[in-house]
Amino acid sequence: MSELVIKDLHVTVETDDGTKEILRGVDLTITSGQTHAIMGPNGSGKSTLAYAVAGHPKYTIPSGSVTLDGADVLDMSVDERAKAGLFLAMQYPVEIPGVSVSNFLRSSLTALRGEAPKLREWIKEMNEAMKEIGMDPTFSERNVNEGFSGGEKKRHEILQLELMKPKIAILDETDSGLDVDALRIVSEGINRTVERNNTGVLLITHYTRILRYVKPDKVSVFVDGRVVATGGQELAEELEANGYVKFSKATAGA
Amino acid sequence: MSSALQEKEILFKSTDARPDRIASSNPDDFLVPNGREEEWRYTPLKRVGNLHNDAKAEQDINYEIVAASGITHSILSRDEVKTKFLATDRISSRTQSLWNKALVIDIPQELETKDLTWIKIDIKSGVQYGHIIINAKAHSKATIILEHVGEGIAGINCEIIADVNSSIDFITVYDLARKGVIVSEHQFVINKDANIRSLVVQLGGDVVRYVPRAKFSGNHGAVELLGVFLATNGQFFENRVFVDHNMKDCKSNVLYRGGAQGEGSHTVWVGDVLIRKIATGTNTYEMNRNLLLDDGARADSVPNLEIETGEVEKAGHASVTGRLDDDQLFYLMSRGIDEPTARQLVIEGFFSGIFGEFTHPELKERLNERLNAAIERSHK
8 A cells, every 4th residue: 555645745947037836735645546637727737746746857846745655755866756666657758769668668677676577578578568558569669759659659658657567656648639549548558557556546637538438536626736626526527517717716816 | 203393283173172172192281280270170289199290100000900801901111002192181191191001901803791801900109100091893892890999199091992883881990098199081982883881980089080081983973971979078079071072973971970978078070061063963961960968068060061063963961969858868767767877878879770781790799889888988
């Protein structure tokens, strides 16, 4: 049983106009085997939350805490966070020219598991995982994300999620840019991970569409850098019907 | 022999020179550079052991050769060598006038070999000058590797002459010790239907200045000038490429990839392609990509393309200098990979593929070993 606890998290970035506060006191708890959907309008700070927790150097954290099973995540380097059991599926996965998917995945798993996977077992493991997510085995020889379509990039993120078996995964708009078939395949991958590995999932999304395939245990509404409401699946349905207007108004005077 | 004056007049008219430059085998035709000349503006002349001024030879170059079967080689004195080499700057002309022993390699007509021919030059302490001639006769096919190691100071020029329909792979490696200095001008002459693929690899040495110049002696020739360089810990590596499209329907492809890391590390790439009026049907592309690995390093990249005819098939040039991408490092590290390993992956990825066309397993392995060793040195 693992728990990622985010308490009163404030995050700033440096812009041309000076320091800008993007997260203004976020409180969230993600638990093993549970899926927690975070929904919010564009620019509300959802992606900042994901990247700040994963440790992107662009973000500064003036106050607040993030702990994983009591260990201080903010004190860890980016790779240490991954080794501690955190995973971030990125909205815009980065292209790495000249580095093959197979080399990349093997380097990653070697780091996470503390020893290189045995070659024969590794190829079998990778090929099975690729088959499940509907990626052709030839993908392993392509360069990381280079020339991948939007859907292929997202499948590649979920492939990593399934291979790396994190304690807690943050999925940043994994559903955006996917057609309905790809959305279904990616959603099945997320469900498998929760089921098989008891991973706790923070599912960041702009749309309710993915929630037809991935059933959240909790839904939170994120507006203007903080959580403004938390409920069950019914909250997502309400958002689908009425949009974020009600919640945006609620914080307008704050 | 003709008088110096007559010879000079002929040389000035020679097509070896750019319209605005001279080509000569007489060092006195070139002023001692002071570093303000376009040709020398980047080169740290204080670090070239006076090669540009008056450094005398302290010993001869020692050429070690392991030749593929059928390829002949000989070490010849000045009297025994016929050369048309016309140097285009002060150091290469000094080199041309000061070498005592040249290495001449002959690839006989119609000899085709997949076996490698290795030339190894260990540049010993002190100053030395050398000259190499590679004659690929008609319809021949071979791979020659010219490796430079050692800690001394050297000027070494090379002529690579590809006769009709020959096909030559020519790889030059500069992997000198930290204080080694080498300045080289390589002249490629490509005859009708001939094809030279050349690769230069610069990894070790204090100063490496490399001037490859290609021209054609028949139509339908092709030349590739590829390069890989990685300067670390204050090293200076310079490449001044010149491709002279002086014949019809010829093809050239210039592709250099370089990296620089560390305070004072400096790389220079100047790529000049000239398409003369006569050279209709030319197909040329030149590209330099640089990766700066930190704030202390510097890369200069200057592509030039001069076109004197309206009838080219294709002509393009490009230069991109970028920094090691934080987002790439973040992506790799967010998958548990530590920072040094992540940097290594990105750097190896940047350089990957440049050896791709040179498929001989032993060659590929040797090149990768040297490159990986240099990448590893860059972490220290």
